[in-house]
Amino acid sequence: MxxxxxxxxxxxxxxxxxxxxxxxxxxxxxxxxxxxxxxxxxxxxxxxxxxxxxxxxxxxxxxxxxxxxxxxxxxxxxxxxxxxxxxxxxxxxxxxxxxxxxxxxxxxxxxxxxxMHAAWRRAEDQLQRLDDAYDAGAPSGGRLPWDEVRDWFHDAGNYVDLIDTAAEAIGNILEPGPEALAERLRDRHRITLRSPGAEAAPLRAFDPAHRVLTLDPAQAPESRAFQLAHQLARIELAEEIGQVLARATMPSVEATRLLSIGLANYAAGAILMPYEAFRSEARRLRHDIDRLRRRFTVSFEQACHRLSTLQRPDARGLPFFFCRVDMAGNITKRHSATRLQFARFGGACPLWIMHEAVAIPDRILTQLAEMPEGTRYVAIAKGLVKESGSYARSPRRYAVALGCEIGEAKDFVYADHLDLTRADAATPIGVSCRICPREDCDQRAFPPSGRALRIDPERREVVPYRFD
CATH class of the missing domain: 1.10.260 (434 Repressor (Amino-terminal Domain))
Known part of the structure; x- marks a missing residue:
């Protein structure tokens, strides 16, 4: 019995x-x-x-x-x-x-x-990695230091508890904005700030011998605050960053140095947006990015990126995916706390709304998207322009995207006006053409890997082949 x-x-x-x-x-x-x-x-x-x-x-x-x-x-x-x-x-x-x-x-x-289900999911992820490596031209699936660091953060769930909690303690006692950060650097660490005049300058340059920090004056206040927070993190969280680096065992010196910069950037975001304060406010505001950025004096991109890092085990935020694409469609930042995974190299599916957003800066676009296996996502995208401060230098143009699975839509203010119930309301998207099974996609760039092609010289559709 x-x-x-x-x-x-x-x-x-x-x-x-x-x-x-x-x-x-x-x-x-x-x-x-x-x-x-x-x-x-x-x-x-x-x-x-x-x-x-x-x-x-x-x-x-x-x-x-x-x-x-x-x-x-x-x-x-x-x-x-x-x-x-x-x-x-x-x-x-x-x-x-x-x-x-x-x-x-x-x-x-x-x-x-x-x-078995978890093993199948891992196999699908491995197939995507191989497809991405093919697109990147990497020999034998090898990866560049930049890709090693990006995958390290992905495998870590884009959350580093040791650094996040230490940065939160600093952020909780600082007032928002660059002034408080500059004051702490000056009073605690005897660092003098310098902003050059008309000459070209890097975004941030620190001279440890003379204790001088130089910042590009063309930066927006939010970017300036981020660079100040980065420098503060490199000094006050050096021990924590060192501990994480020691455990990371990166395969090259270059990857280790890039990870060190990435961890300091991570800490800077956590200082500007302390974990629990930011998480609580995000829930209260139903993840309205513009209201969040005003509350914490950060940029639209910084707020979106921080939302994707709220993965503290005992106090998780809403599971989001986040990515940034450039004008050519290359993914330069990516993370997903959802089931959605991005192509690690090259561009994303052209049906993603973020490609349209690149050409329409400073306007939030929304999309209900559906993956080939049926999972639906509510996504937003916004095109952004970072001014260079000089006619001789082109501004940086890109778009950021943020989204969640449809089951979380009640807590995502941007889903309020979308029809989430109609079967044909979602845009059919994929990860990469070479692993996408859709046969009726008008935007397909390549045939899917491992599928036999059927080519009829007497018949022409959007693409000159069909597949089994």
Whole structure:
């Protein structure tokens, strides 16, 4: 006779989660899809937490609930539900009660299924890496130091706790803006600031012998503050940065030095936007970037990038993807806390709205996008221009994009005017043409790898081939 699963009472944990998220019972009940009275009974341990409600909590608050639920069976149930809901599978996923029964009665089989799904995901990621290496012309899949550092941050989840917590302590006691940073550098570290006149200058140059920091005067105040915060981080967080570098074991001196710069940049963002203060304000403002940037005196790009780093295990932010593209469509920054992965080299799918945004600066564009396997994302993109300060130097033009999975749309203000329910409302996109299976894409640049081509000289469509 099968053993009955023991009732799970989690009222205190759910109540603490709701309080931390600053949600009323009405708001949480609506989000999870249960009645307010039912939620109240669960919070007071008057009723146990069922598998269906546990999965609804995991789906509604994937980052926050994952940090609370430490029960092995509950974690396995969440993993099994995610694997069973893989969009590539044609059938609808089993009901939560059936999944819970599988975890209870056949835990080894459930763990095997979850592990196989994870292995398949890793294989898909490896295929993308190989495709990217092909596009980059890298011999035998080798990577350049820049790519090594970019992948290090990606593998770290774009969150470095040792540096983030130390930077948060500094940021919490500083006033927003460059003035407070300049004062701290001057008073604590005897550093003199210099802004040259008409002559060309680097964005930031530090002379340690004379304790002089030179900043390009053409920079916007937000960029100036970032460079000051970078220099402050290199001095006050040198020990923390050194510890991370020692554990990173980068393959070359160049990669190590680039990672050192990347970690100081990471710390600068954390100083300007202290973790918990920024995370709480982002939730309160429903991730309205313009309101966030005014609150913390940062740029649009800085605020977007910081949102993608809010991955502290016990206090995660909304899972976002973030990227930056240049005028040629090259991805120069990328990170994803969602299932979406970007091409590591070359350009992204031309149907992404960020390509259009490059040509339309200072205007936020929105998009509902769908990947080939069916996952939908709400994305925004904004074209930006960084002035050079001289007619002789061209300004830098690029676009940044930020987005989340459709399940998080209620907390993303930019989704309010989008039709998230209509089947044909989403733009069909992909990662890279060489691994995209779509047959009817008018923007396809290359045929997909490993697919046999069918070429008919008597018939011409958008591309001169079809594939099996």
């Amino acid at each position: 099968a053993r009955q699963p023991r009732p799970l009472y989690a009222g205190t944990r759910i109540r603490e989660l709701r309080t931390r998220l600053r949600m009323s019972q009405v708001a949480m009940a609506e989000r999870v899809g249960i009645s307010v009275s039912y939620l109240s009974q669960i919070e007071t341990d008057g009723r146990p937490l069922t598998a269906a409600v546990a999965l609804a909590l995991h789906a509604s608050f994937p980052a926050d609930w994952a940090g609370i639920d430490e029960d092995e069976g509950a974690r396995l149930l969440a993993g099994l539900a995610e694997a069973a809901a893989e969009p590539l599978l044609p059938e609808a996923p089993p009901e939560p009660e059936l999944l819970a029964r599988a975890v209870e009665q056949q835990p080894a089989l459930a763990r095997r299924f979850v592990a």
